Amino acid sequence: MSAMAAWSRVRAIAAKDLVAERRAKANVVAVTAFGALTLLVFGFAVGPDTATLRATAAGILWLAVLFSGVLVFHRSYQLELEGGALETLLLYPGERWEIFAGKLLANLCVILLVEVVVIPLSLVLYSVAVPDTWPALLSVVLFGTIGFVTLGTFYAAMASRSRSRDVLLPLLLFPMLVPVLLAASEGSAALLVGDPMGDAGTWLRLLVVFDVIFVLASLFVFEHIIEA
Amino acid sequence: MTARAFPQKITPAPHAFLLSSWHILGLIAPVALIAAQAFGVLLSPPDRDMGHLQKIMYVHVPAAWNAFIAFFIVFVASVRYLWTKDEHHDLLAAAAAEAGAVLTALTLMLGSIWGRPTWGVWWTWDARLTSTAVLLMIFASYHALRAFTEDPERRARWSAAVGIFGALNVPIVYMSVRWWRTIHQVQSSPSTVDPAYAWGLRLNAIAVLLLLIYFVAKRYEIARIERLVEVHRDEAALRSEVAHA
Numbered sequence: 001m002s003a004m005a006a007w008s009r010v011r012a013i014a015a016k017d018l019v020a021e022r023r024a025k026a027n028v029v030a031v032t033a034f035g036a037l038t039l040l041v042f043g044f045a046v047g048p049d050t051a052t053l054r055a056t057a058a059g060i061l062w063l064a065v066l067f068s069g070v071l072v073f074h075r076s077y078q079l080e081l082e083g084g085a086l087e088t089l090l091l092y093p094g095e096r097w098e099i100f101a102g103k104l105l106a107n108l109c110v111i112l113l114v115e116v117v118v119i120p121l122s123l124v125l126y127s128v129a130v131p132d133t134w135p136a137l138l139s140v141v142l143f144g145t146i147g148f149v150t151l152g153t154f155y156a157a158m159a160s161r162s163r164s165r166d167v168l169l170p171l172l173l174f175p176m177l178v179p180v181l182l183a184a185s186e187g188s189a190a191l192l193v194g195d196p197m198g199d200a201g202t203w204l205r206l207l208v209v210f211d212v213i214f215v216l217a218s219l220f221v222f223e224h225i226i227e228a
Numbered sequence: 229m230t231a232r233a234f235p236q237k238i239t240p241a242p243h244a245f246l247l248s249s250w251h252i253l254g255l256i257a258p259v260a261l262i263a264a265q266a267f268g269v270l271l272s273p274p275d276r277d278m279g280h281l282q283k284i285m286y287v288h289v290p291a292a293w294n295a296f297i298a299f300f301i302v303f304v305a306s307v308r309y310l311w312t313k314d315e316h317h318d319l320l321a322a323a324a325a326e327a328g329a330v331l332t333a334l335t336l337m338l339g340s341i342w343g344r345p346t347w348g349v350w351w352t353w354d355a356r357l358t359s360t361a362v363l364l365m366i367f368a369s370y371h372a373l374r375a376f377t378e379d380p381e382r383r384a385r386w387s388a389a390v391g392i393f394g395a396l397n398v399p400i401v402y403m404s405v406r407w408w409r410t411i412h413q414v415q416s417s418p419s420t421v422d423p424a425y426a427w428g429l430r431l432n433a434i435a436v437l438l439l440l441i442y443f444v445a446k447r448y449e450i451a452r453i454e455r456l457v458e459v460h461r462d463e464a465a466l467r468s469e470v471a472h473a
Contacts, residue, residue: 151393158386162376171372172390175365176397179404186408202407210400217396221389224310227382 009094013102014109020079021110027075028110035068035118039125050127057126058189062144062181064118065111069148070170072110073156076103081161086226096223100153104218108149115141128192136200137191143207144184147214151176154218157225183207253445257438264435268428281345286428288338290436291331292360296398298328298440299367303395306388318384319455321391322374323447327440329367336360355406362401366394380455 021028042060046052080086089099119141123130131137152173159169187203268286305321308314339357340350351357370390377383 154389154393158373158389162373162386163378164376168369168372168376171369175362175369176393178362179397179400182404182408206400206404206407213396213400214393217393221310221392224385225389 006095006098009092009098010101010105013089013099014105017076017079017103017106018109021106028113031068031071031110032114032117034071035064035114036121038064038067039118039122043125053126054128054193055189057122057128058192059181059185060126061119061122061188062185064122065115065145066148066174066177066181068114068118069111069152070173072107072114073149073152074160074165074169076107076153077156077160090226096226097219099226100157100218100222104150104153104215107153108146111145111149112142115145131191133191133200136204137188140184140187140191140200140204140207143204143211144180144187147180147207147211148177148184150211150214150218151180154214154222154225157222179206179210183210253438253442257435257442260438261432261435264428264431267431268425272425272428281342282425284338284342285425286432287436288335288342289429290433291338292335293433294436294440295328295331295335295363297437298324298331298444299363299395299398301444302328302367302370302391306391306395309384309388310392315380315384315455316452318388319451320444320448321388323444323451325367325370325387325391326447327443329364329371330443331436331440332360332364332367336364355402355408358408359402359405362405363398366397370394380458 039060042056042063043053046056046060077086080089090096122128152169155172155176156169159165159172162168183203183206187200187207190200190203265286269283272283274282301324302321305317305324309317309321336357339360343352343357344350370387373390374383374387377386
């Protein structure tokens with residue numbers, strides 16, 4: 001029973017955040033545009049050689065997702081702080097971890113939405129064909145995104161309340177995301193250009209382990225880092 | 229009200245054994261390091277391939293090991309802080325993180341100096357190099373967070389979270405980067421080096437460990453004094469406000 005109650009609270013918080021996002025459409029659109037722009041700019045930096053573009057596509061795609069994501073996470077707490085809504089949110093019955101789970105879910109939806117645009121665009125811009133193994137590619141994208149959004153949502157809870165938050169979030173987040181970035185871009189690259197060594201499965205397992213560890217750790221520790 | 233267990237006096241404190249031992253350690257640790265270095269450098273023969281360049285190992289490897297010990301202290305002290313909310317654990321974690329970051333930086337720099345003549349490059353995207361650099365970045369951001377957060381109670385809670393997450397990530401970073409690529413030679417330990425070098429390595433590891441304990445203890449004590457000054461200054465400010473009102 002209490003599990004049902006917890007789930008309904010998690011859902012309510014996620015729905016609240018998503019409604020706020022939907023009403024401010026401009027934000028998701030701007031973040032997506034920024035992701036697309038990142039792809040374009042990296043394309044210029046790498047040069048027009050098709051073979052080089054294809055080889056670097058997966059890594060650049062994940063960098064574009066990372067850079068856009070940083071813009072999303074702040075907002076998740078910024079809205080609460082501006083309206084003084086956090087105090088009320090913390091006063092509601094329920095556990096603190098449910099707030100984190102709700103925000104995690106909402107951020108996951110937003111980032112996946114950004115990826116729906118950015119991933120196909122990267123395939124076009126970097127002239128990569130959709131591989132036959134696309135279901136595996138989707139699972140690499142999903143688990144990579146879960147790990148990324150978990151740590152992003154967690155660290156943004158601190159960074160968005162401190163001085164110089166704009167530099168603090170990537171500073172905290174990016175070193176921690178090295179395993180995700182490596183596993184996601186190596187896994188995607190293996191699936192995009194063919195996977196003769198069967199590496200993709202290993203990278204996928206690493207992503208799943210990372211996700212499990214940090215989702216659990218965040219749920220446990222979150223109550224210590226959030227306060228009115 | 230938040231329960232703040234911070235004492236208003238300098239004397240009895242947890243980790244007091246650190247405070248009482250540091251005077252003696254401040255003498256023992258440097259002497260031990262000099263002796264161990266002399267032992268390693270003077271008594272071991274030059275390496276067949278690397279010649280005397282191999283002597284870098286006597287600082288590089290002990291520094292790397294002890295950096296891991298320092299980060300383990302950060303992890304344990306951070307968990308204990310969140311558990312007990314006793315500020316002393318936070319100060320100990322911060323002290324260990326600082327010493328650990330210094331040792332990690334030392335490891336990287338010496339590795340680089342060694343790598344230039346041995347591998348022909350200052351830096352290479354090898355597994356152990358890269359994961360050590362990531363480790364350094366994680367703990368650099370730990371200190372950035374501390375510097376940017378003014379409220380001491382919030383600073384303690386936040387940096388405990390970052391310390392725990394960073395330590396949890398160390399094995400994952402290491403695994404992921406190792407799968408990514410490896411050219412670093414198998415790491416040196418007394419079982420992989422020639423017996424002629426093993427004792428030099430062991431002695432230096434112990435000497436650097438003593439130095440680490442001394443640094444952490446000293447830094448911990450300074451942090452405690454800084455916090456006490458902060459507490460007293462706040463109190464004095466409050467008192468003068470009340471007097472003027």
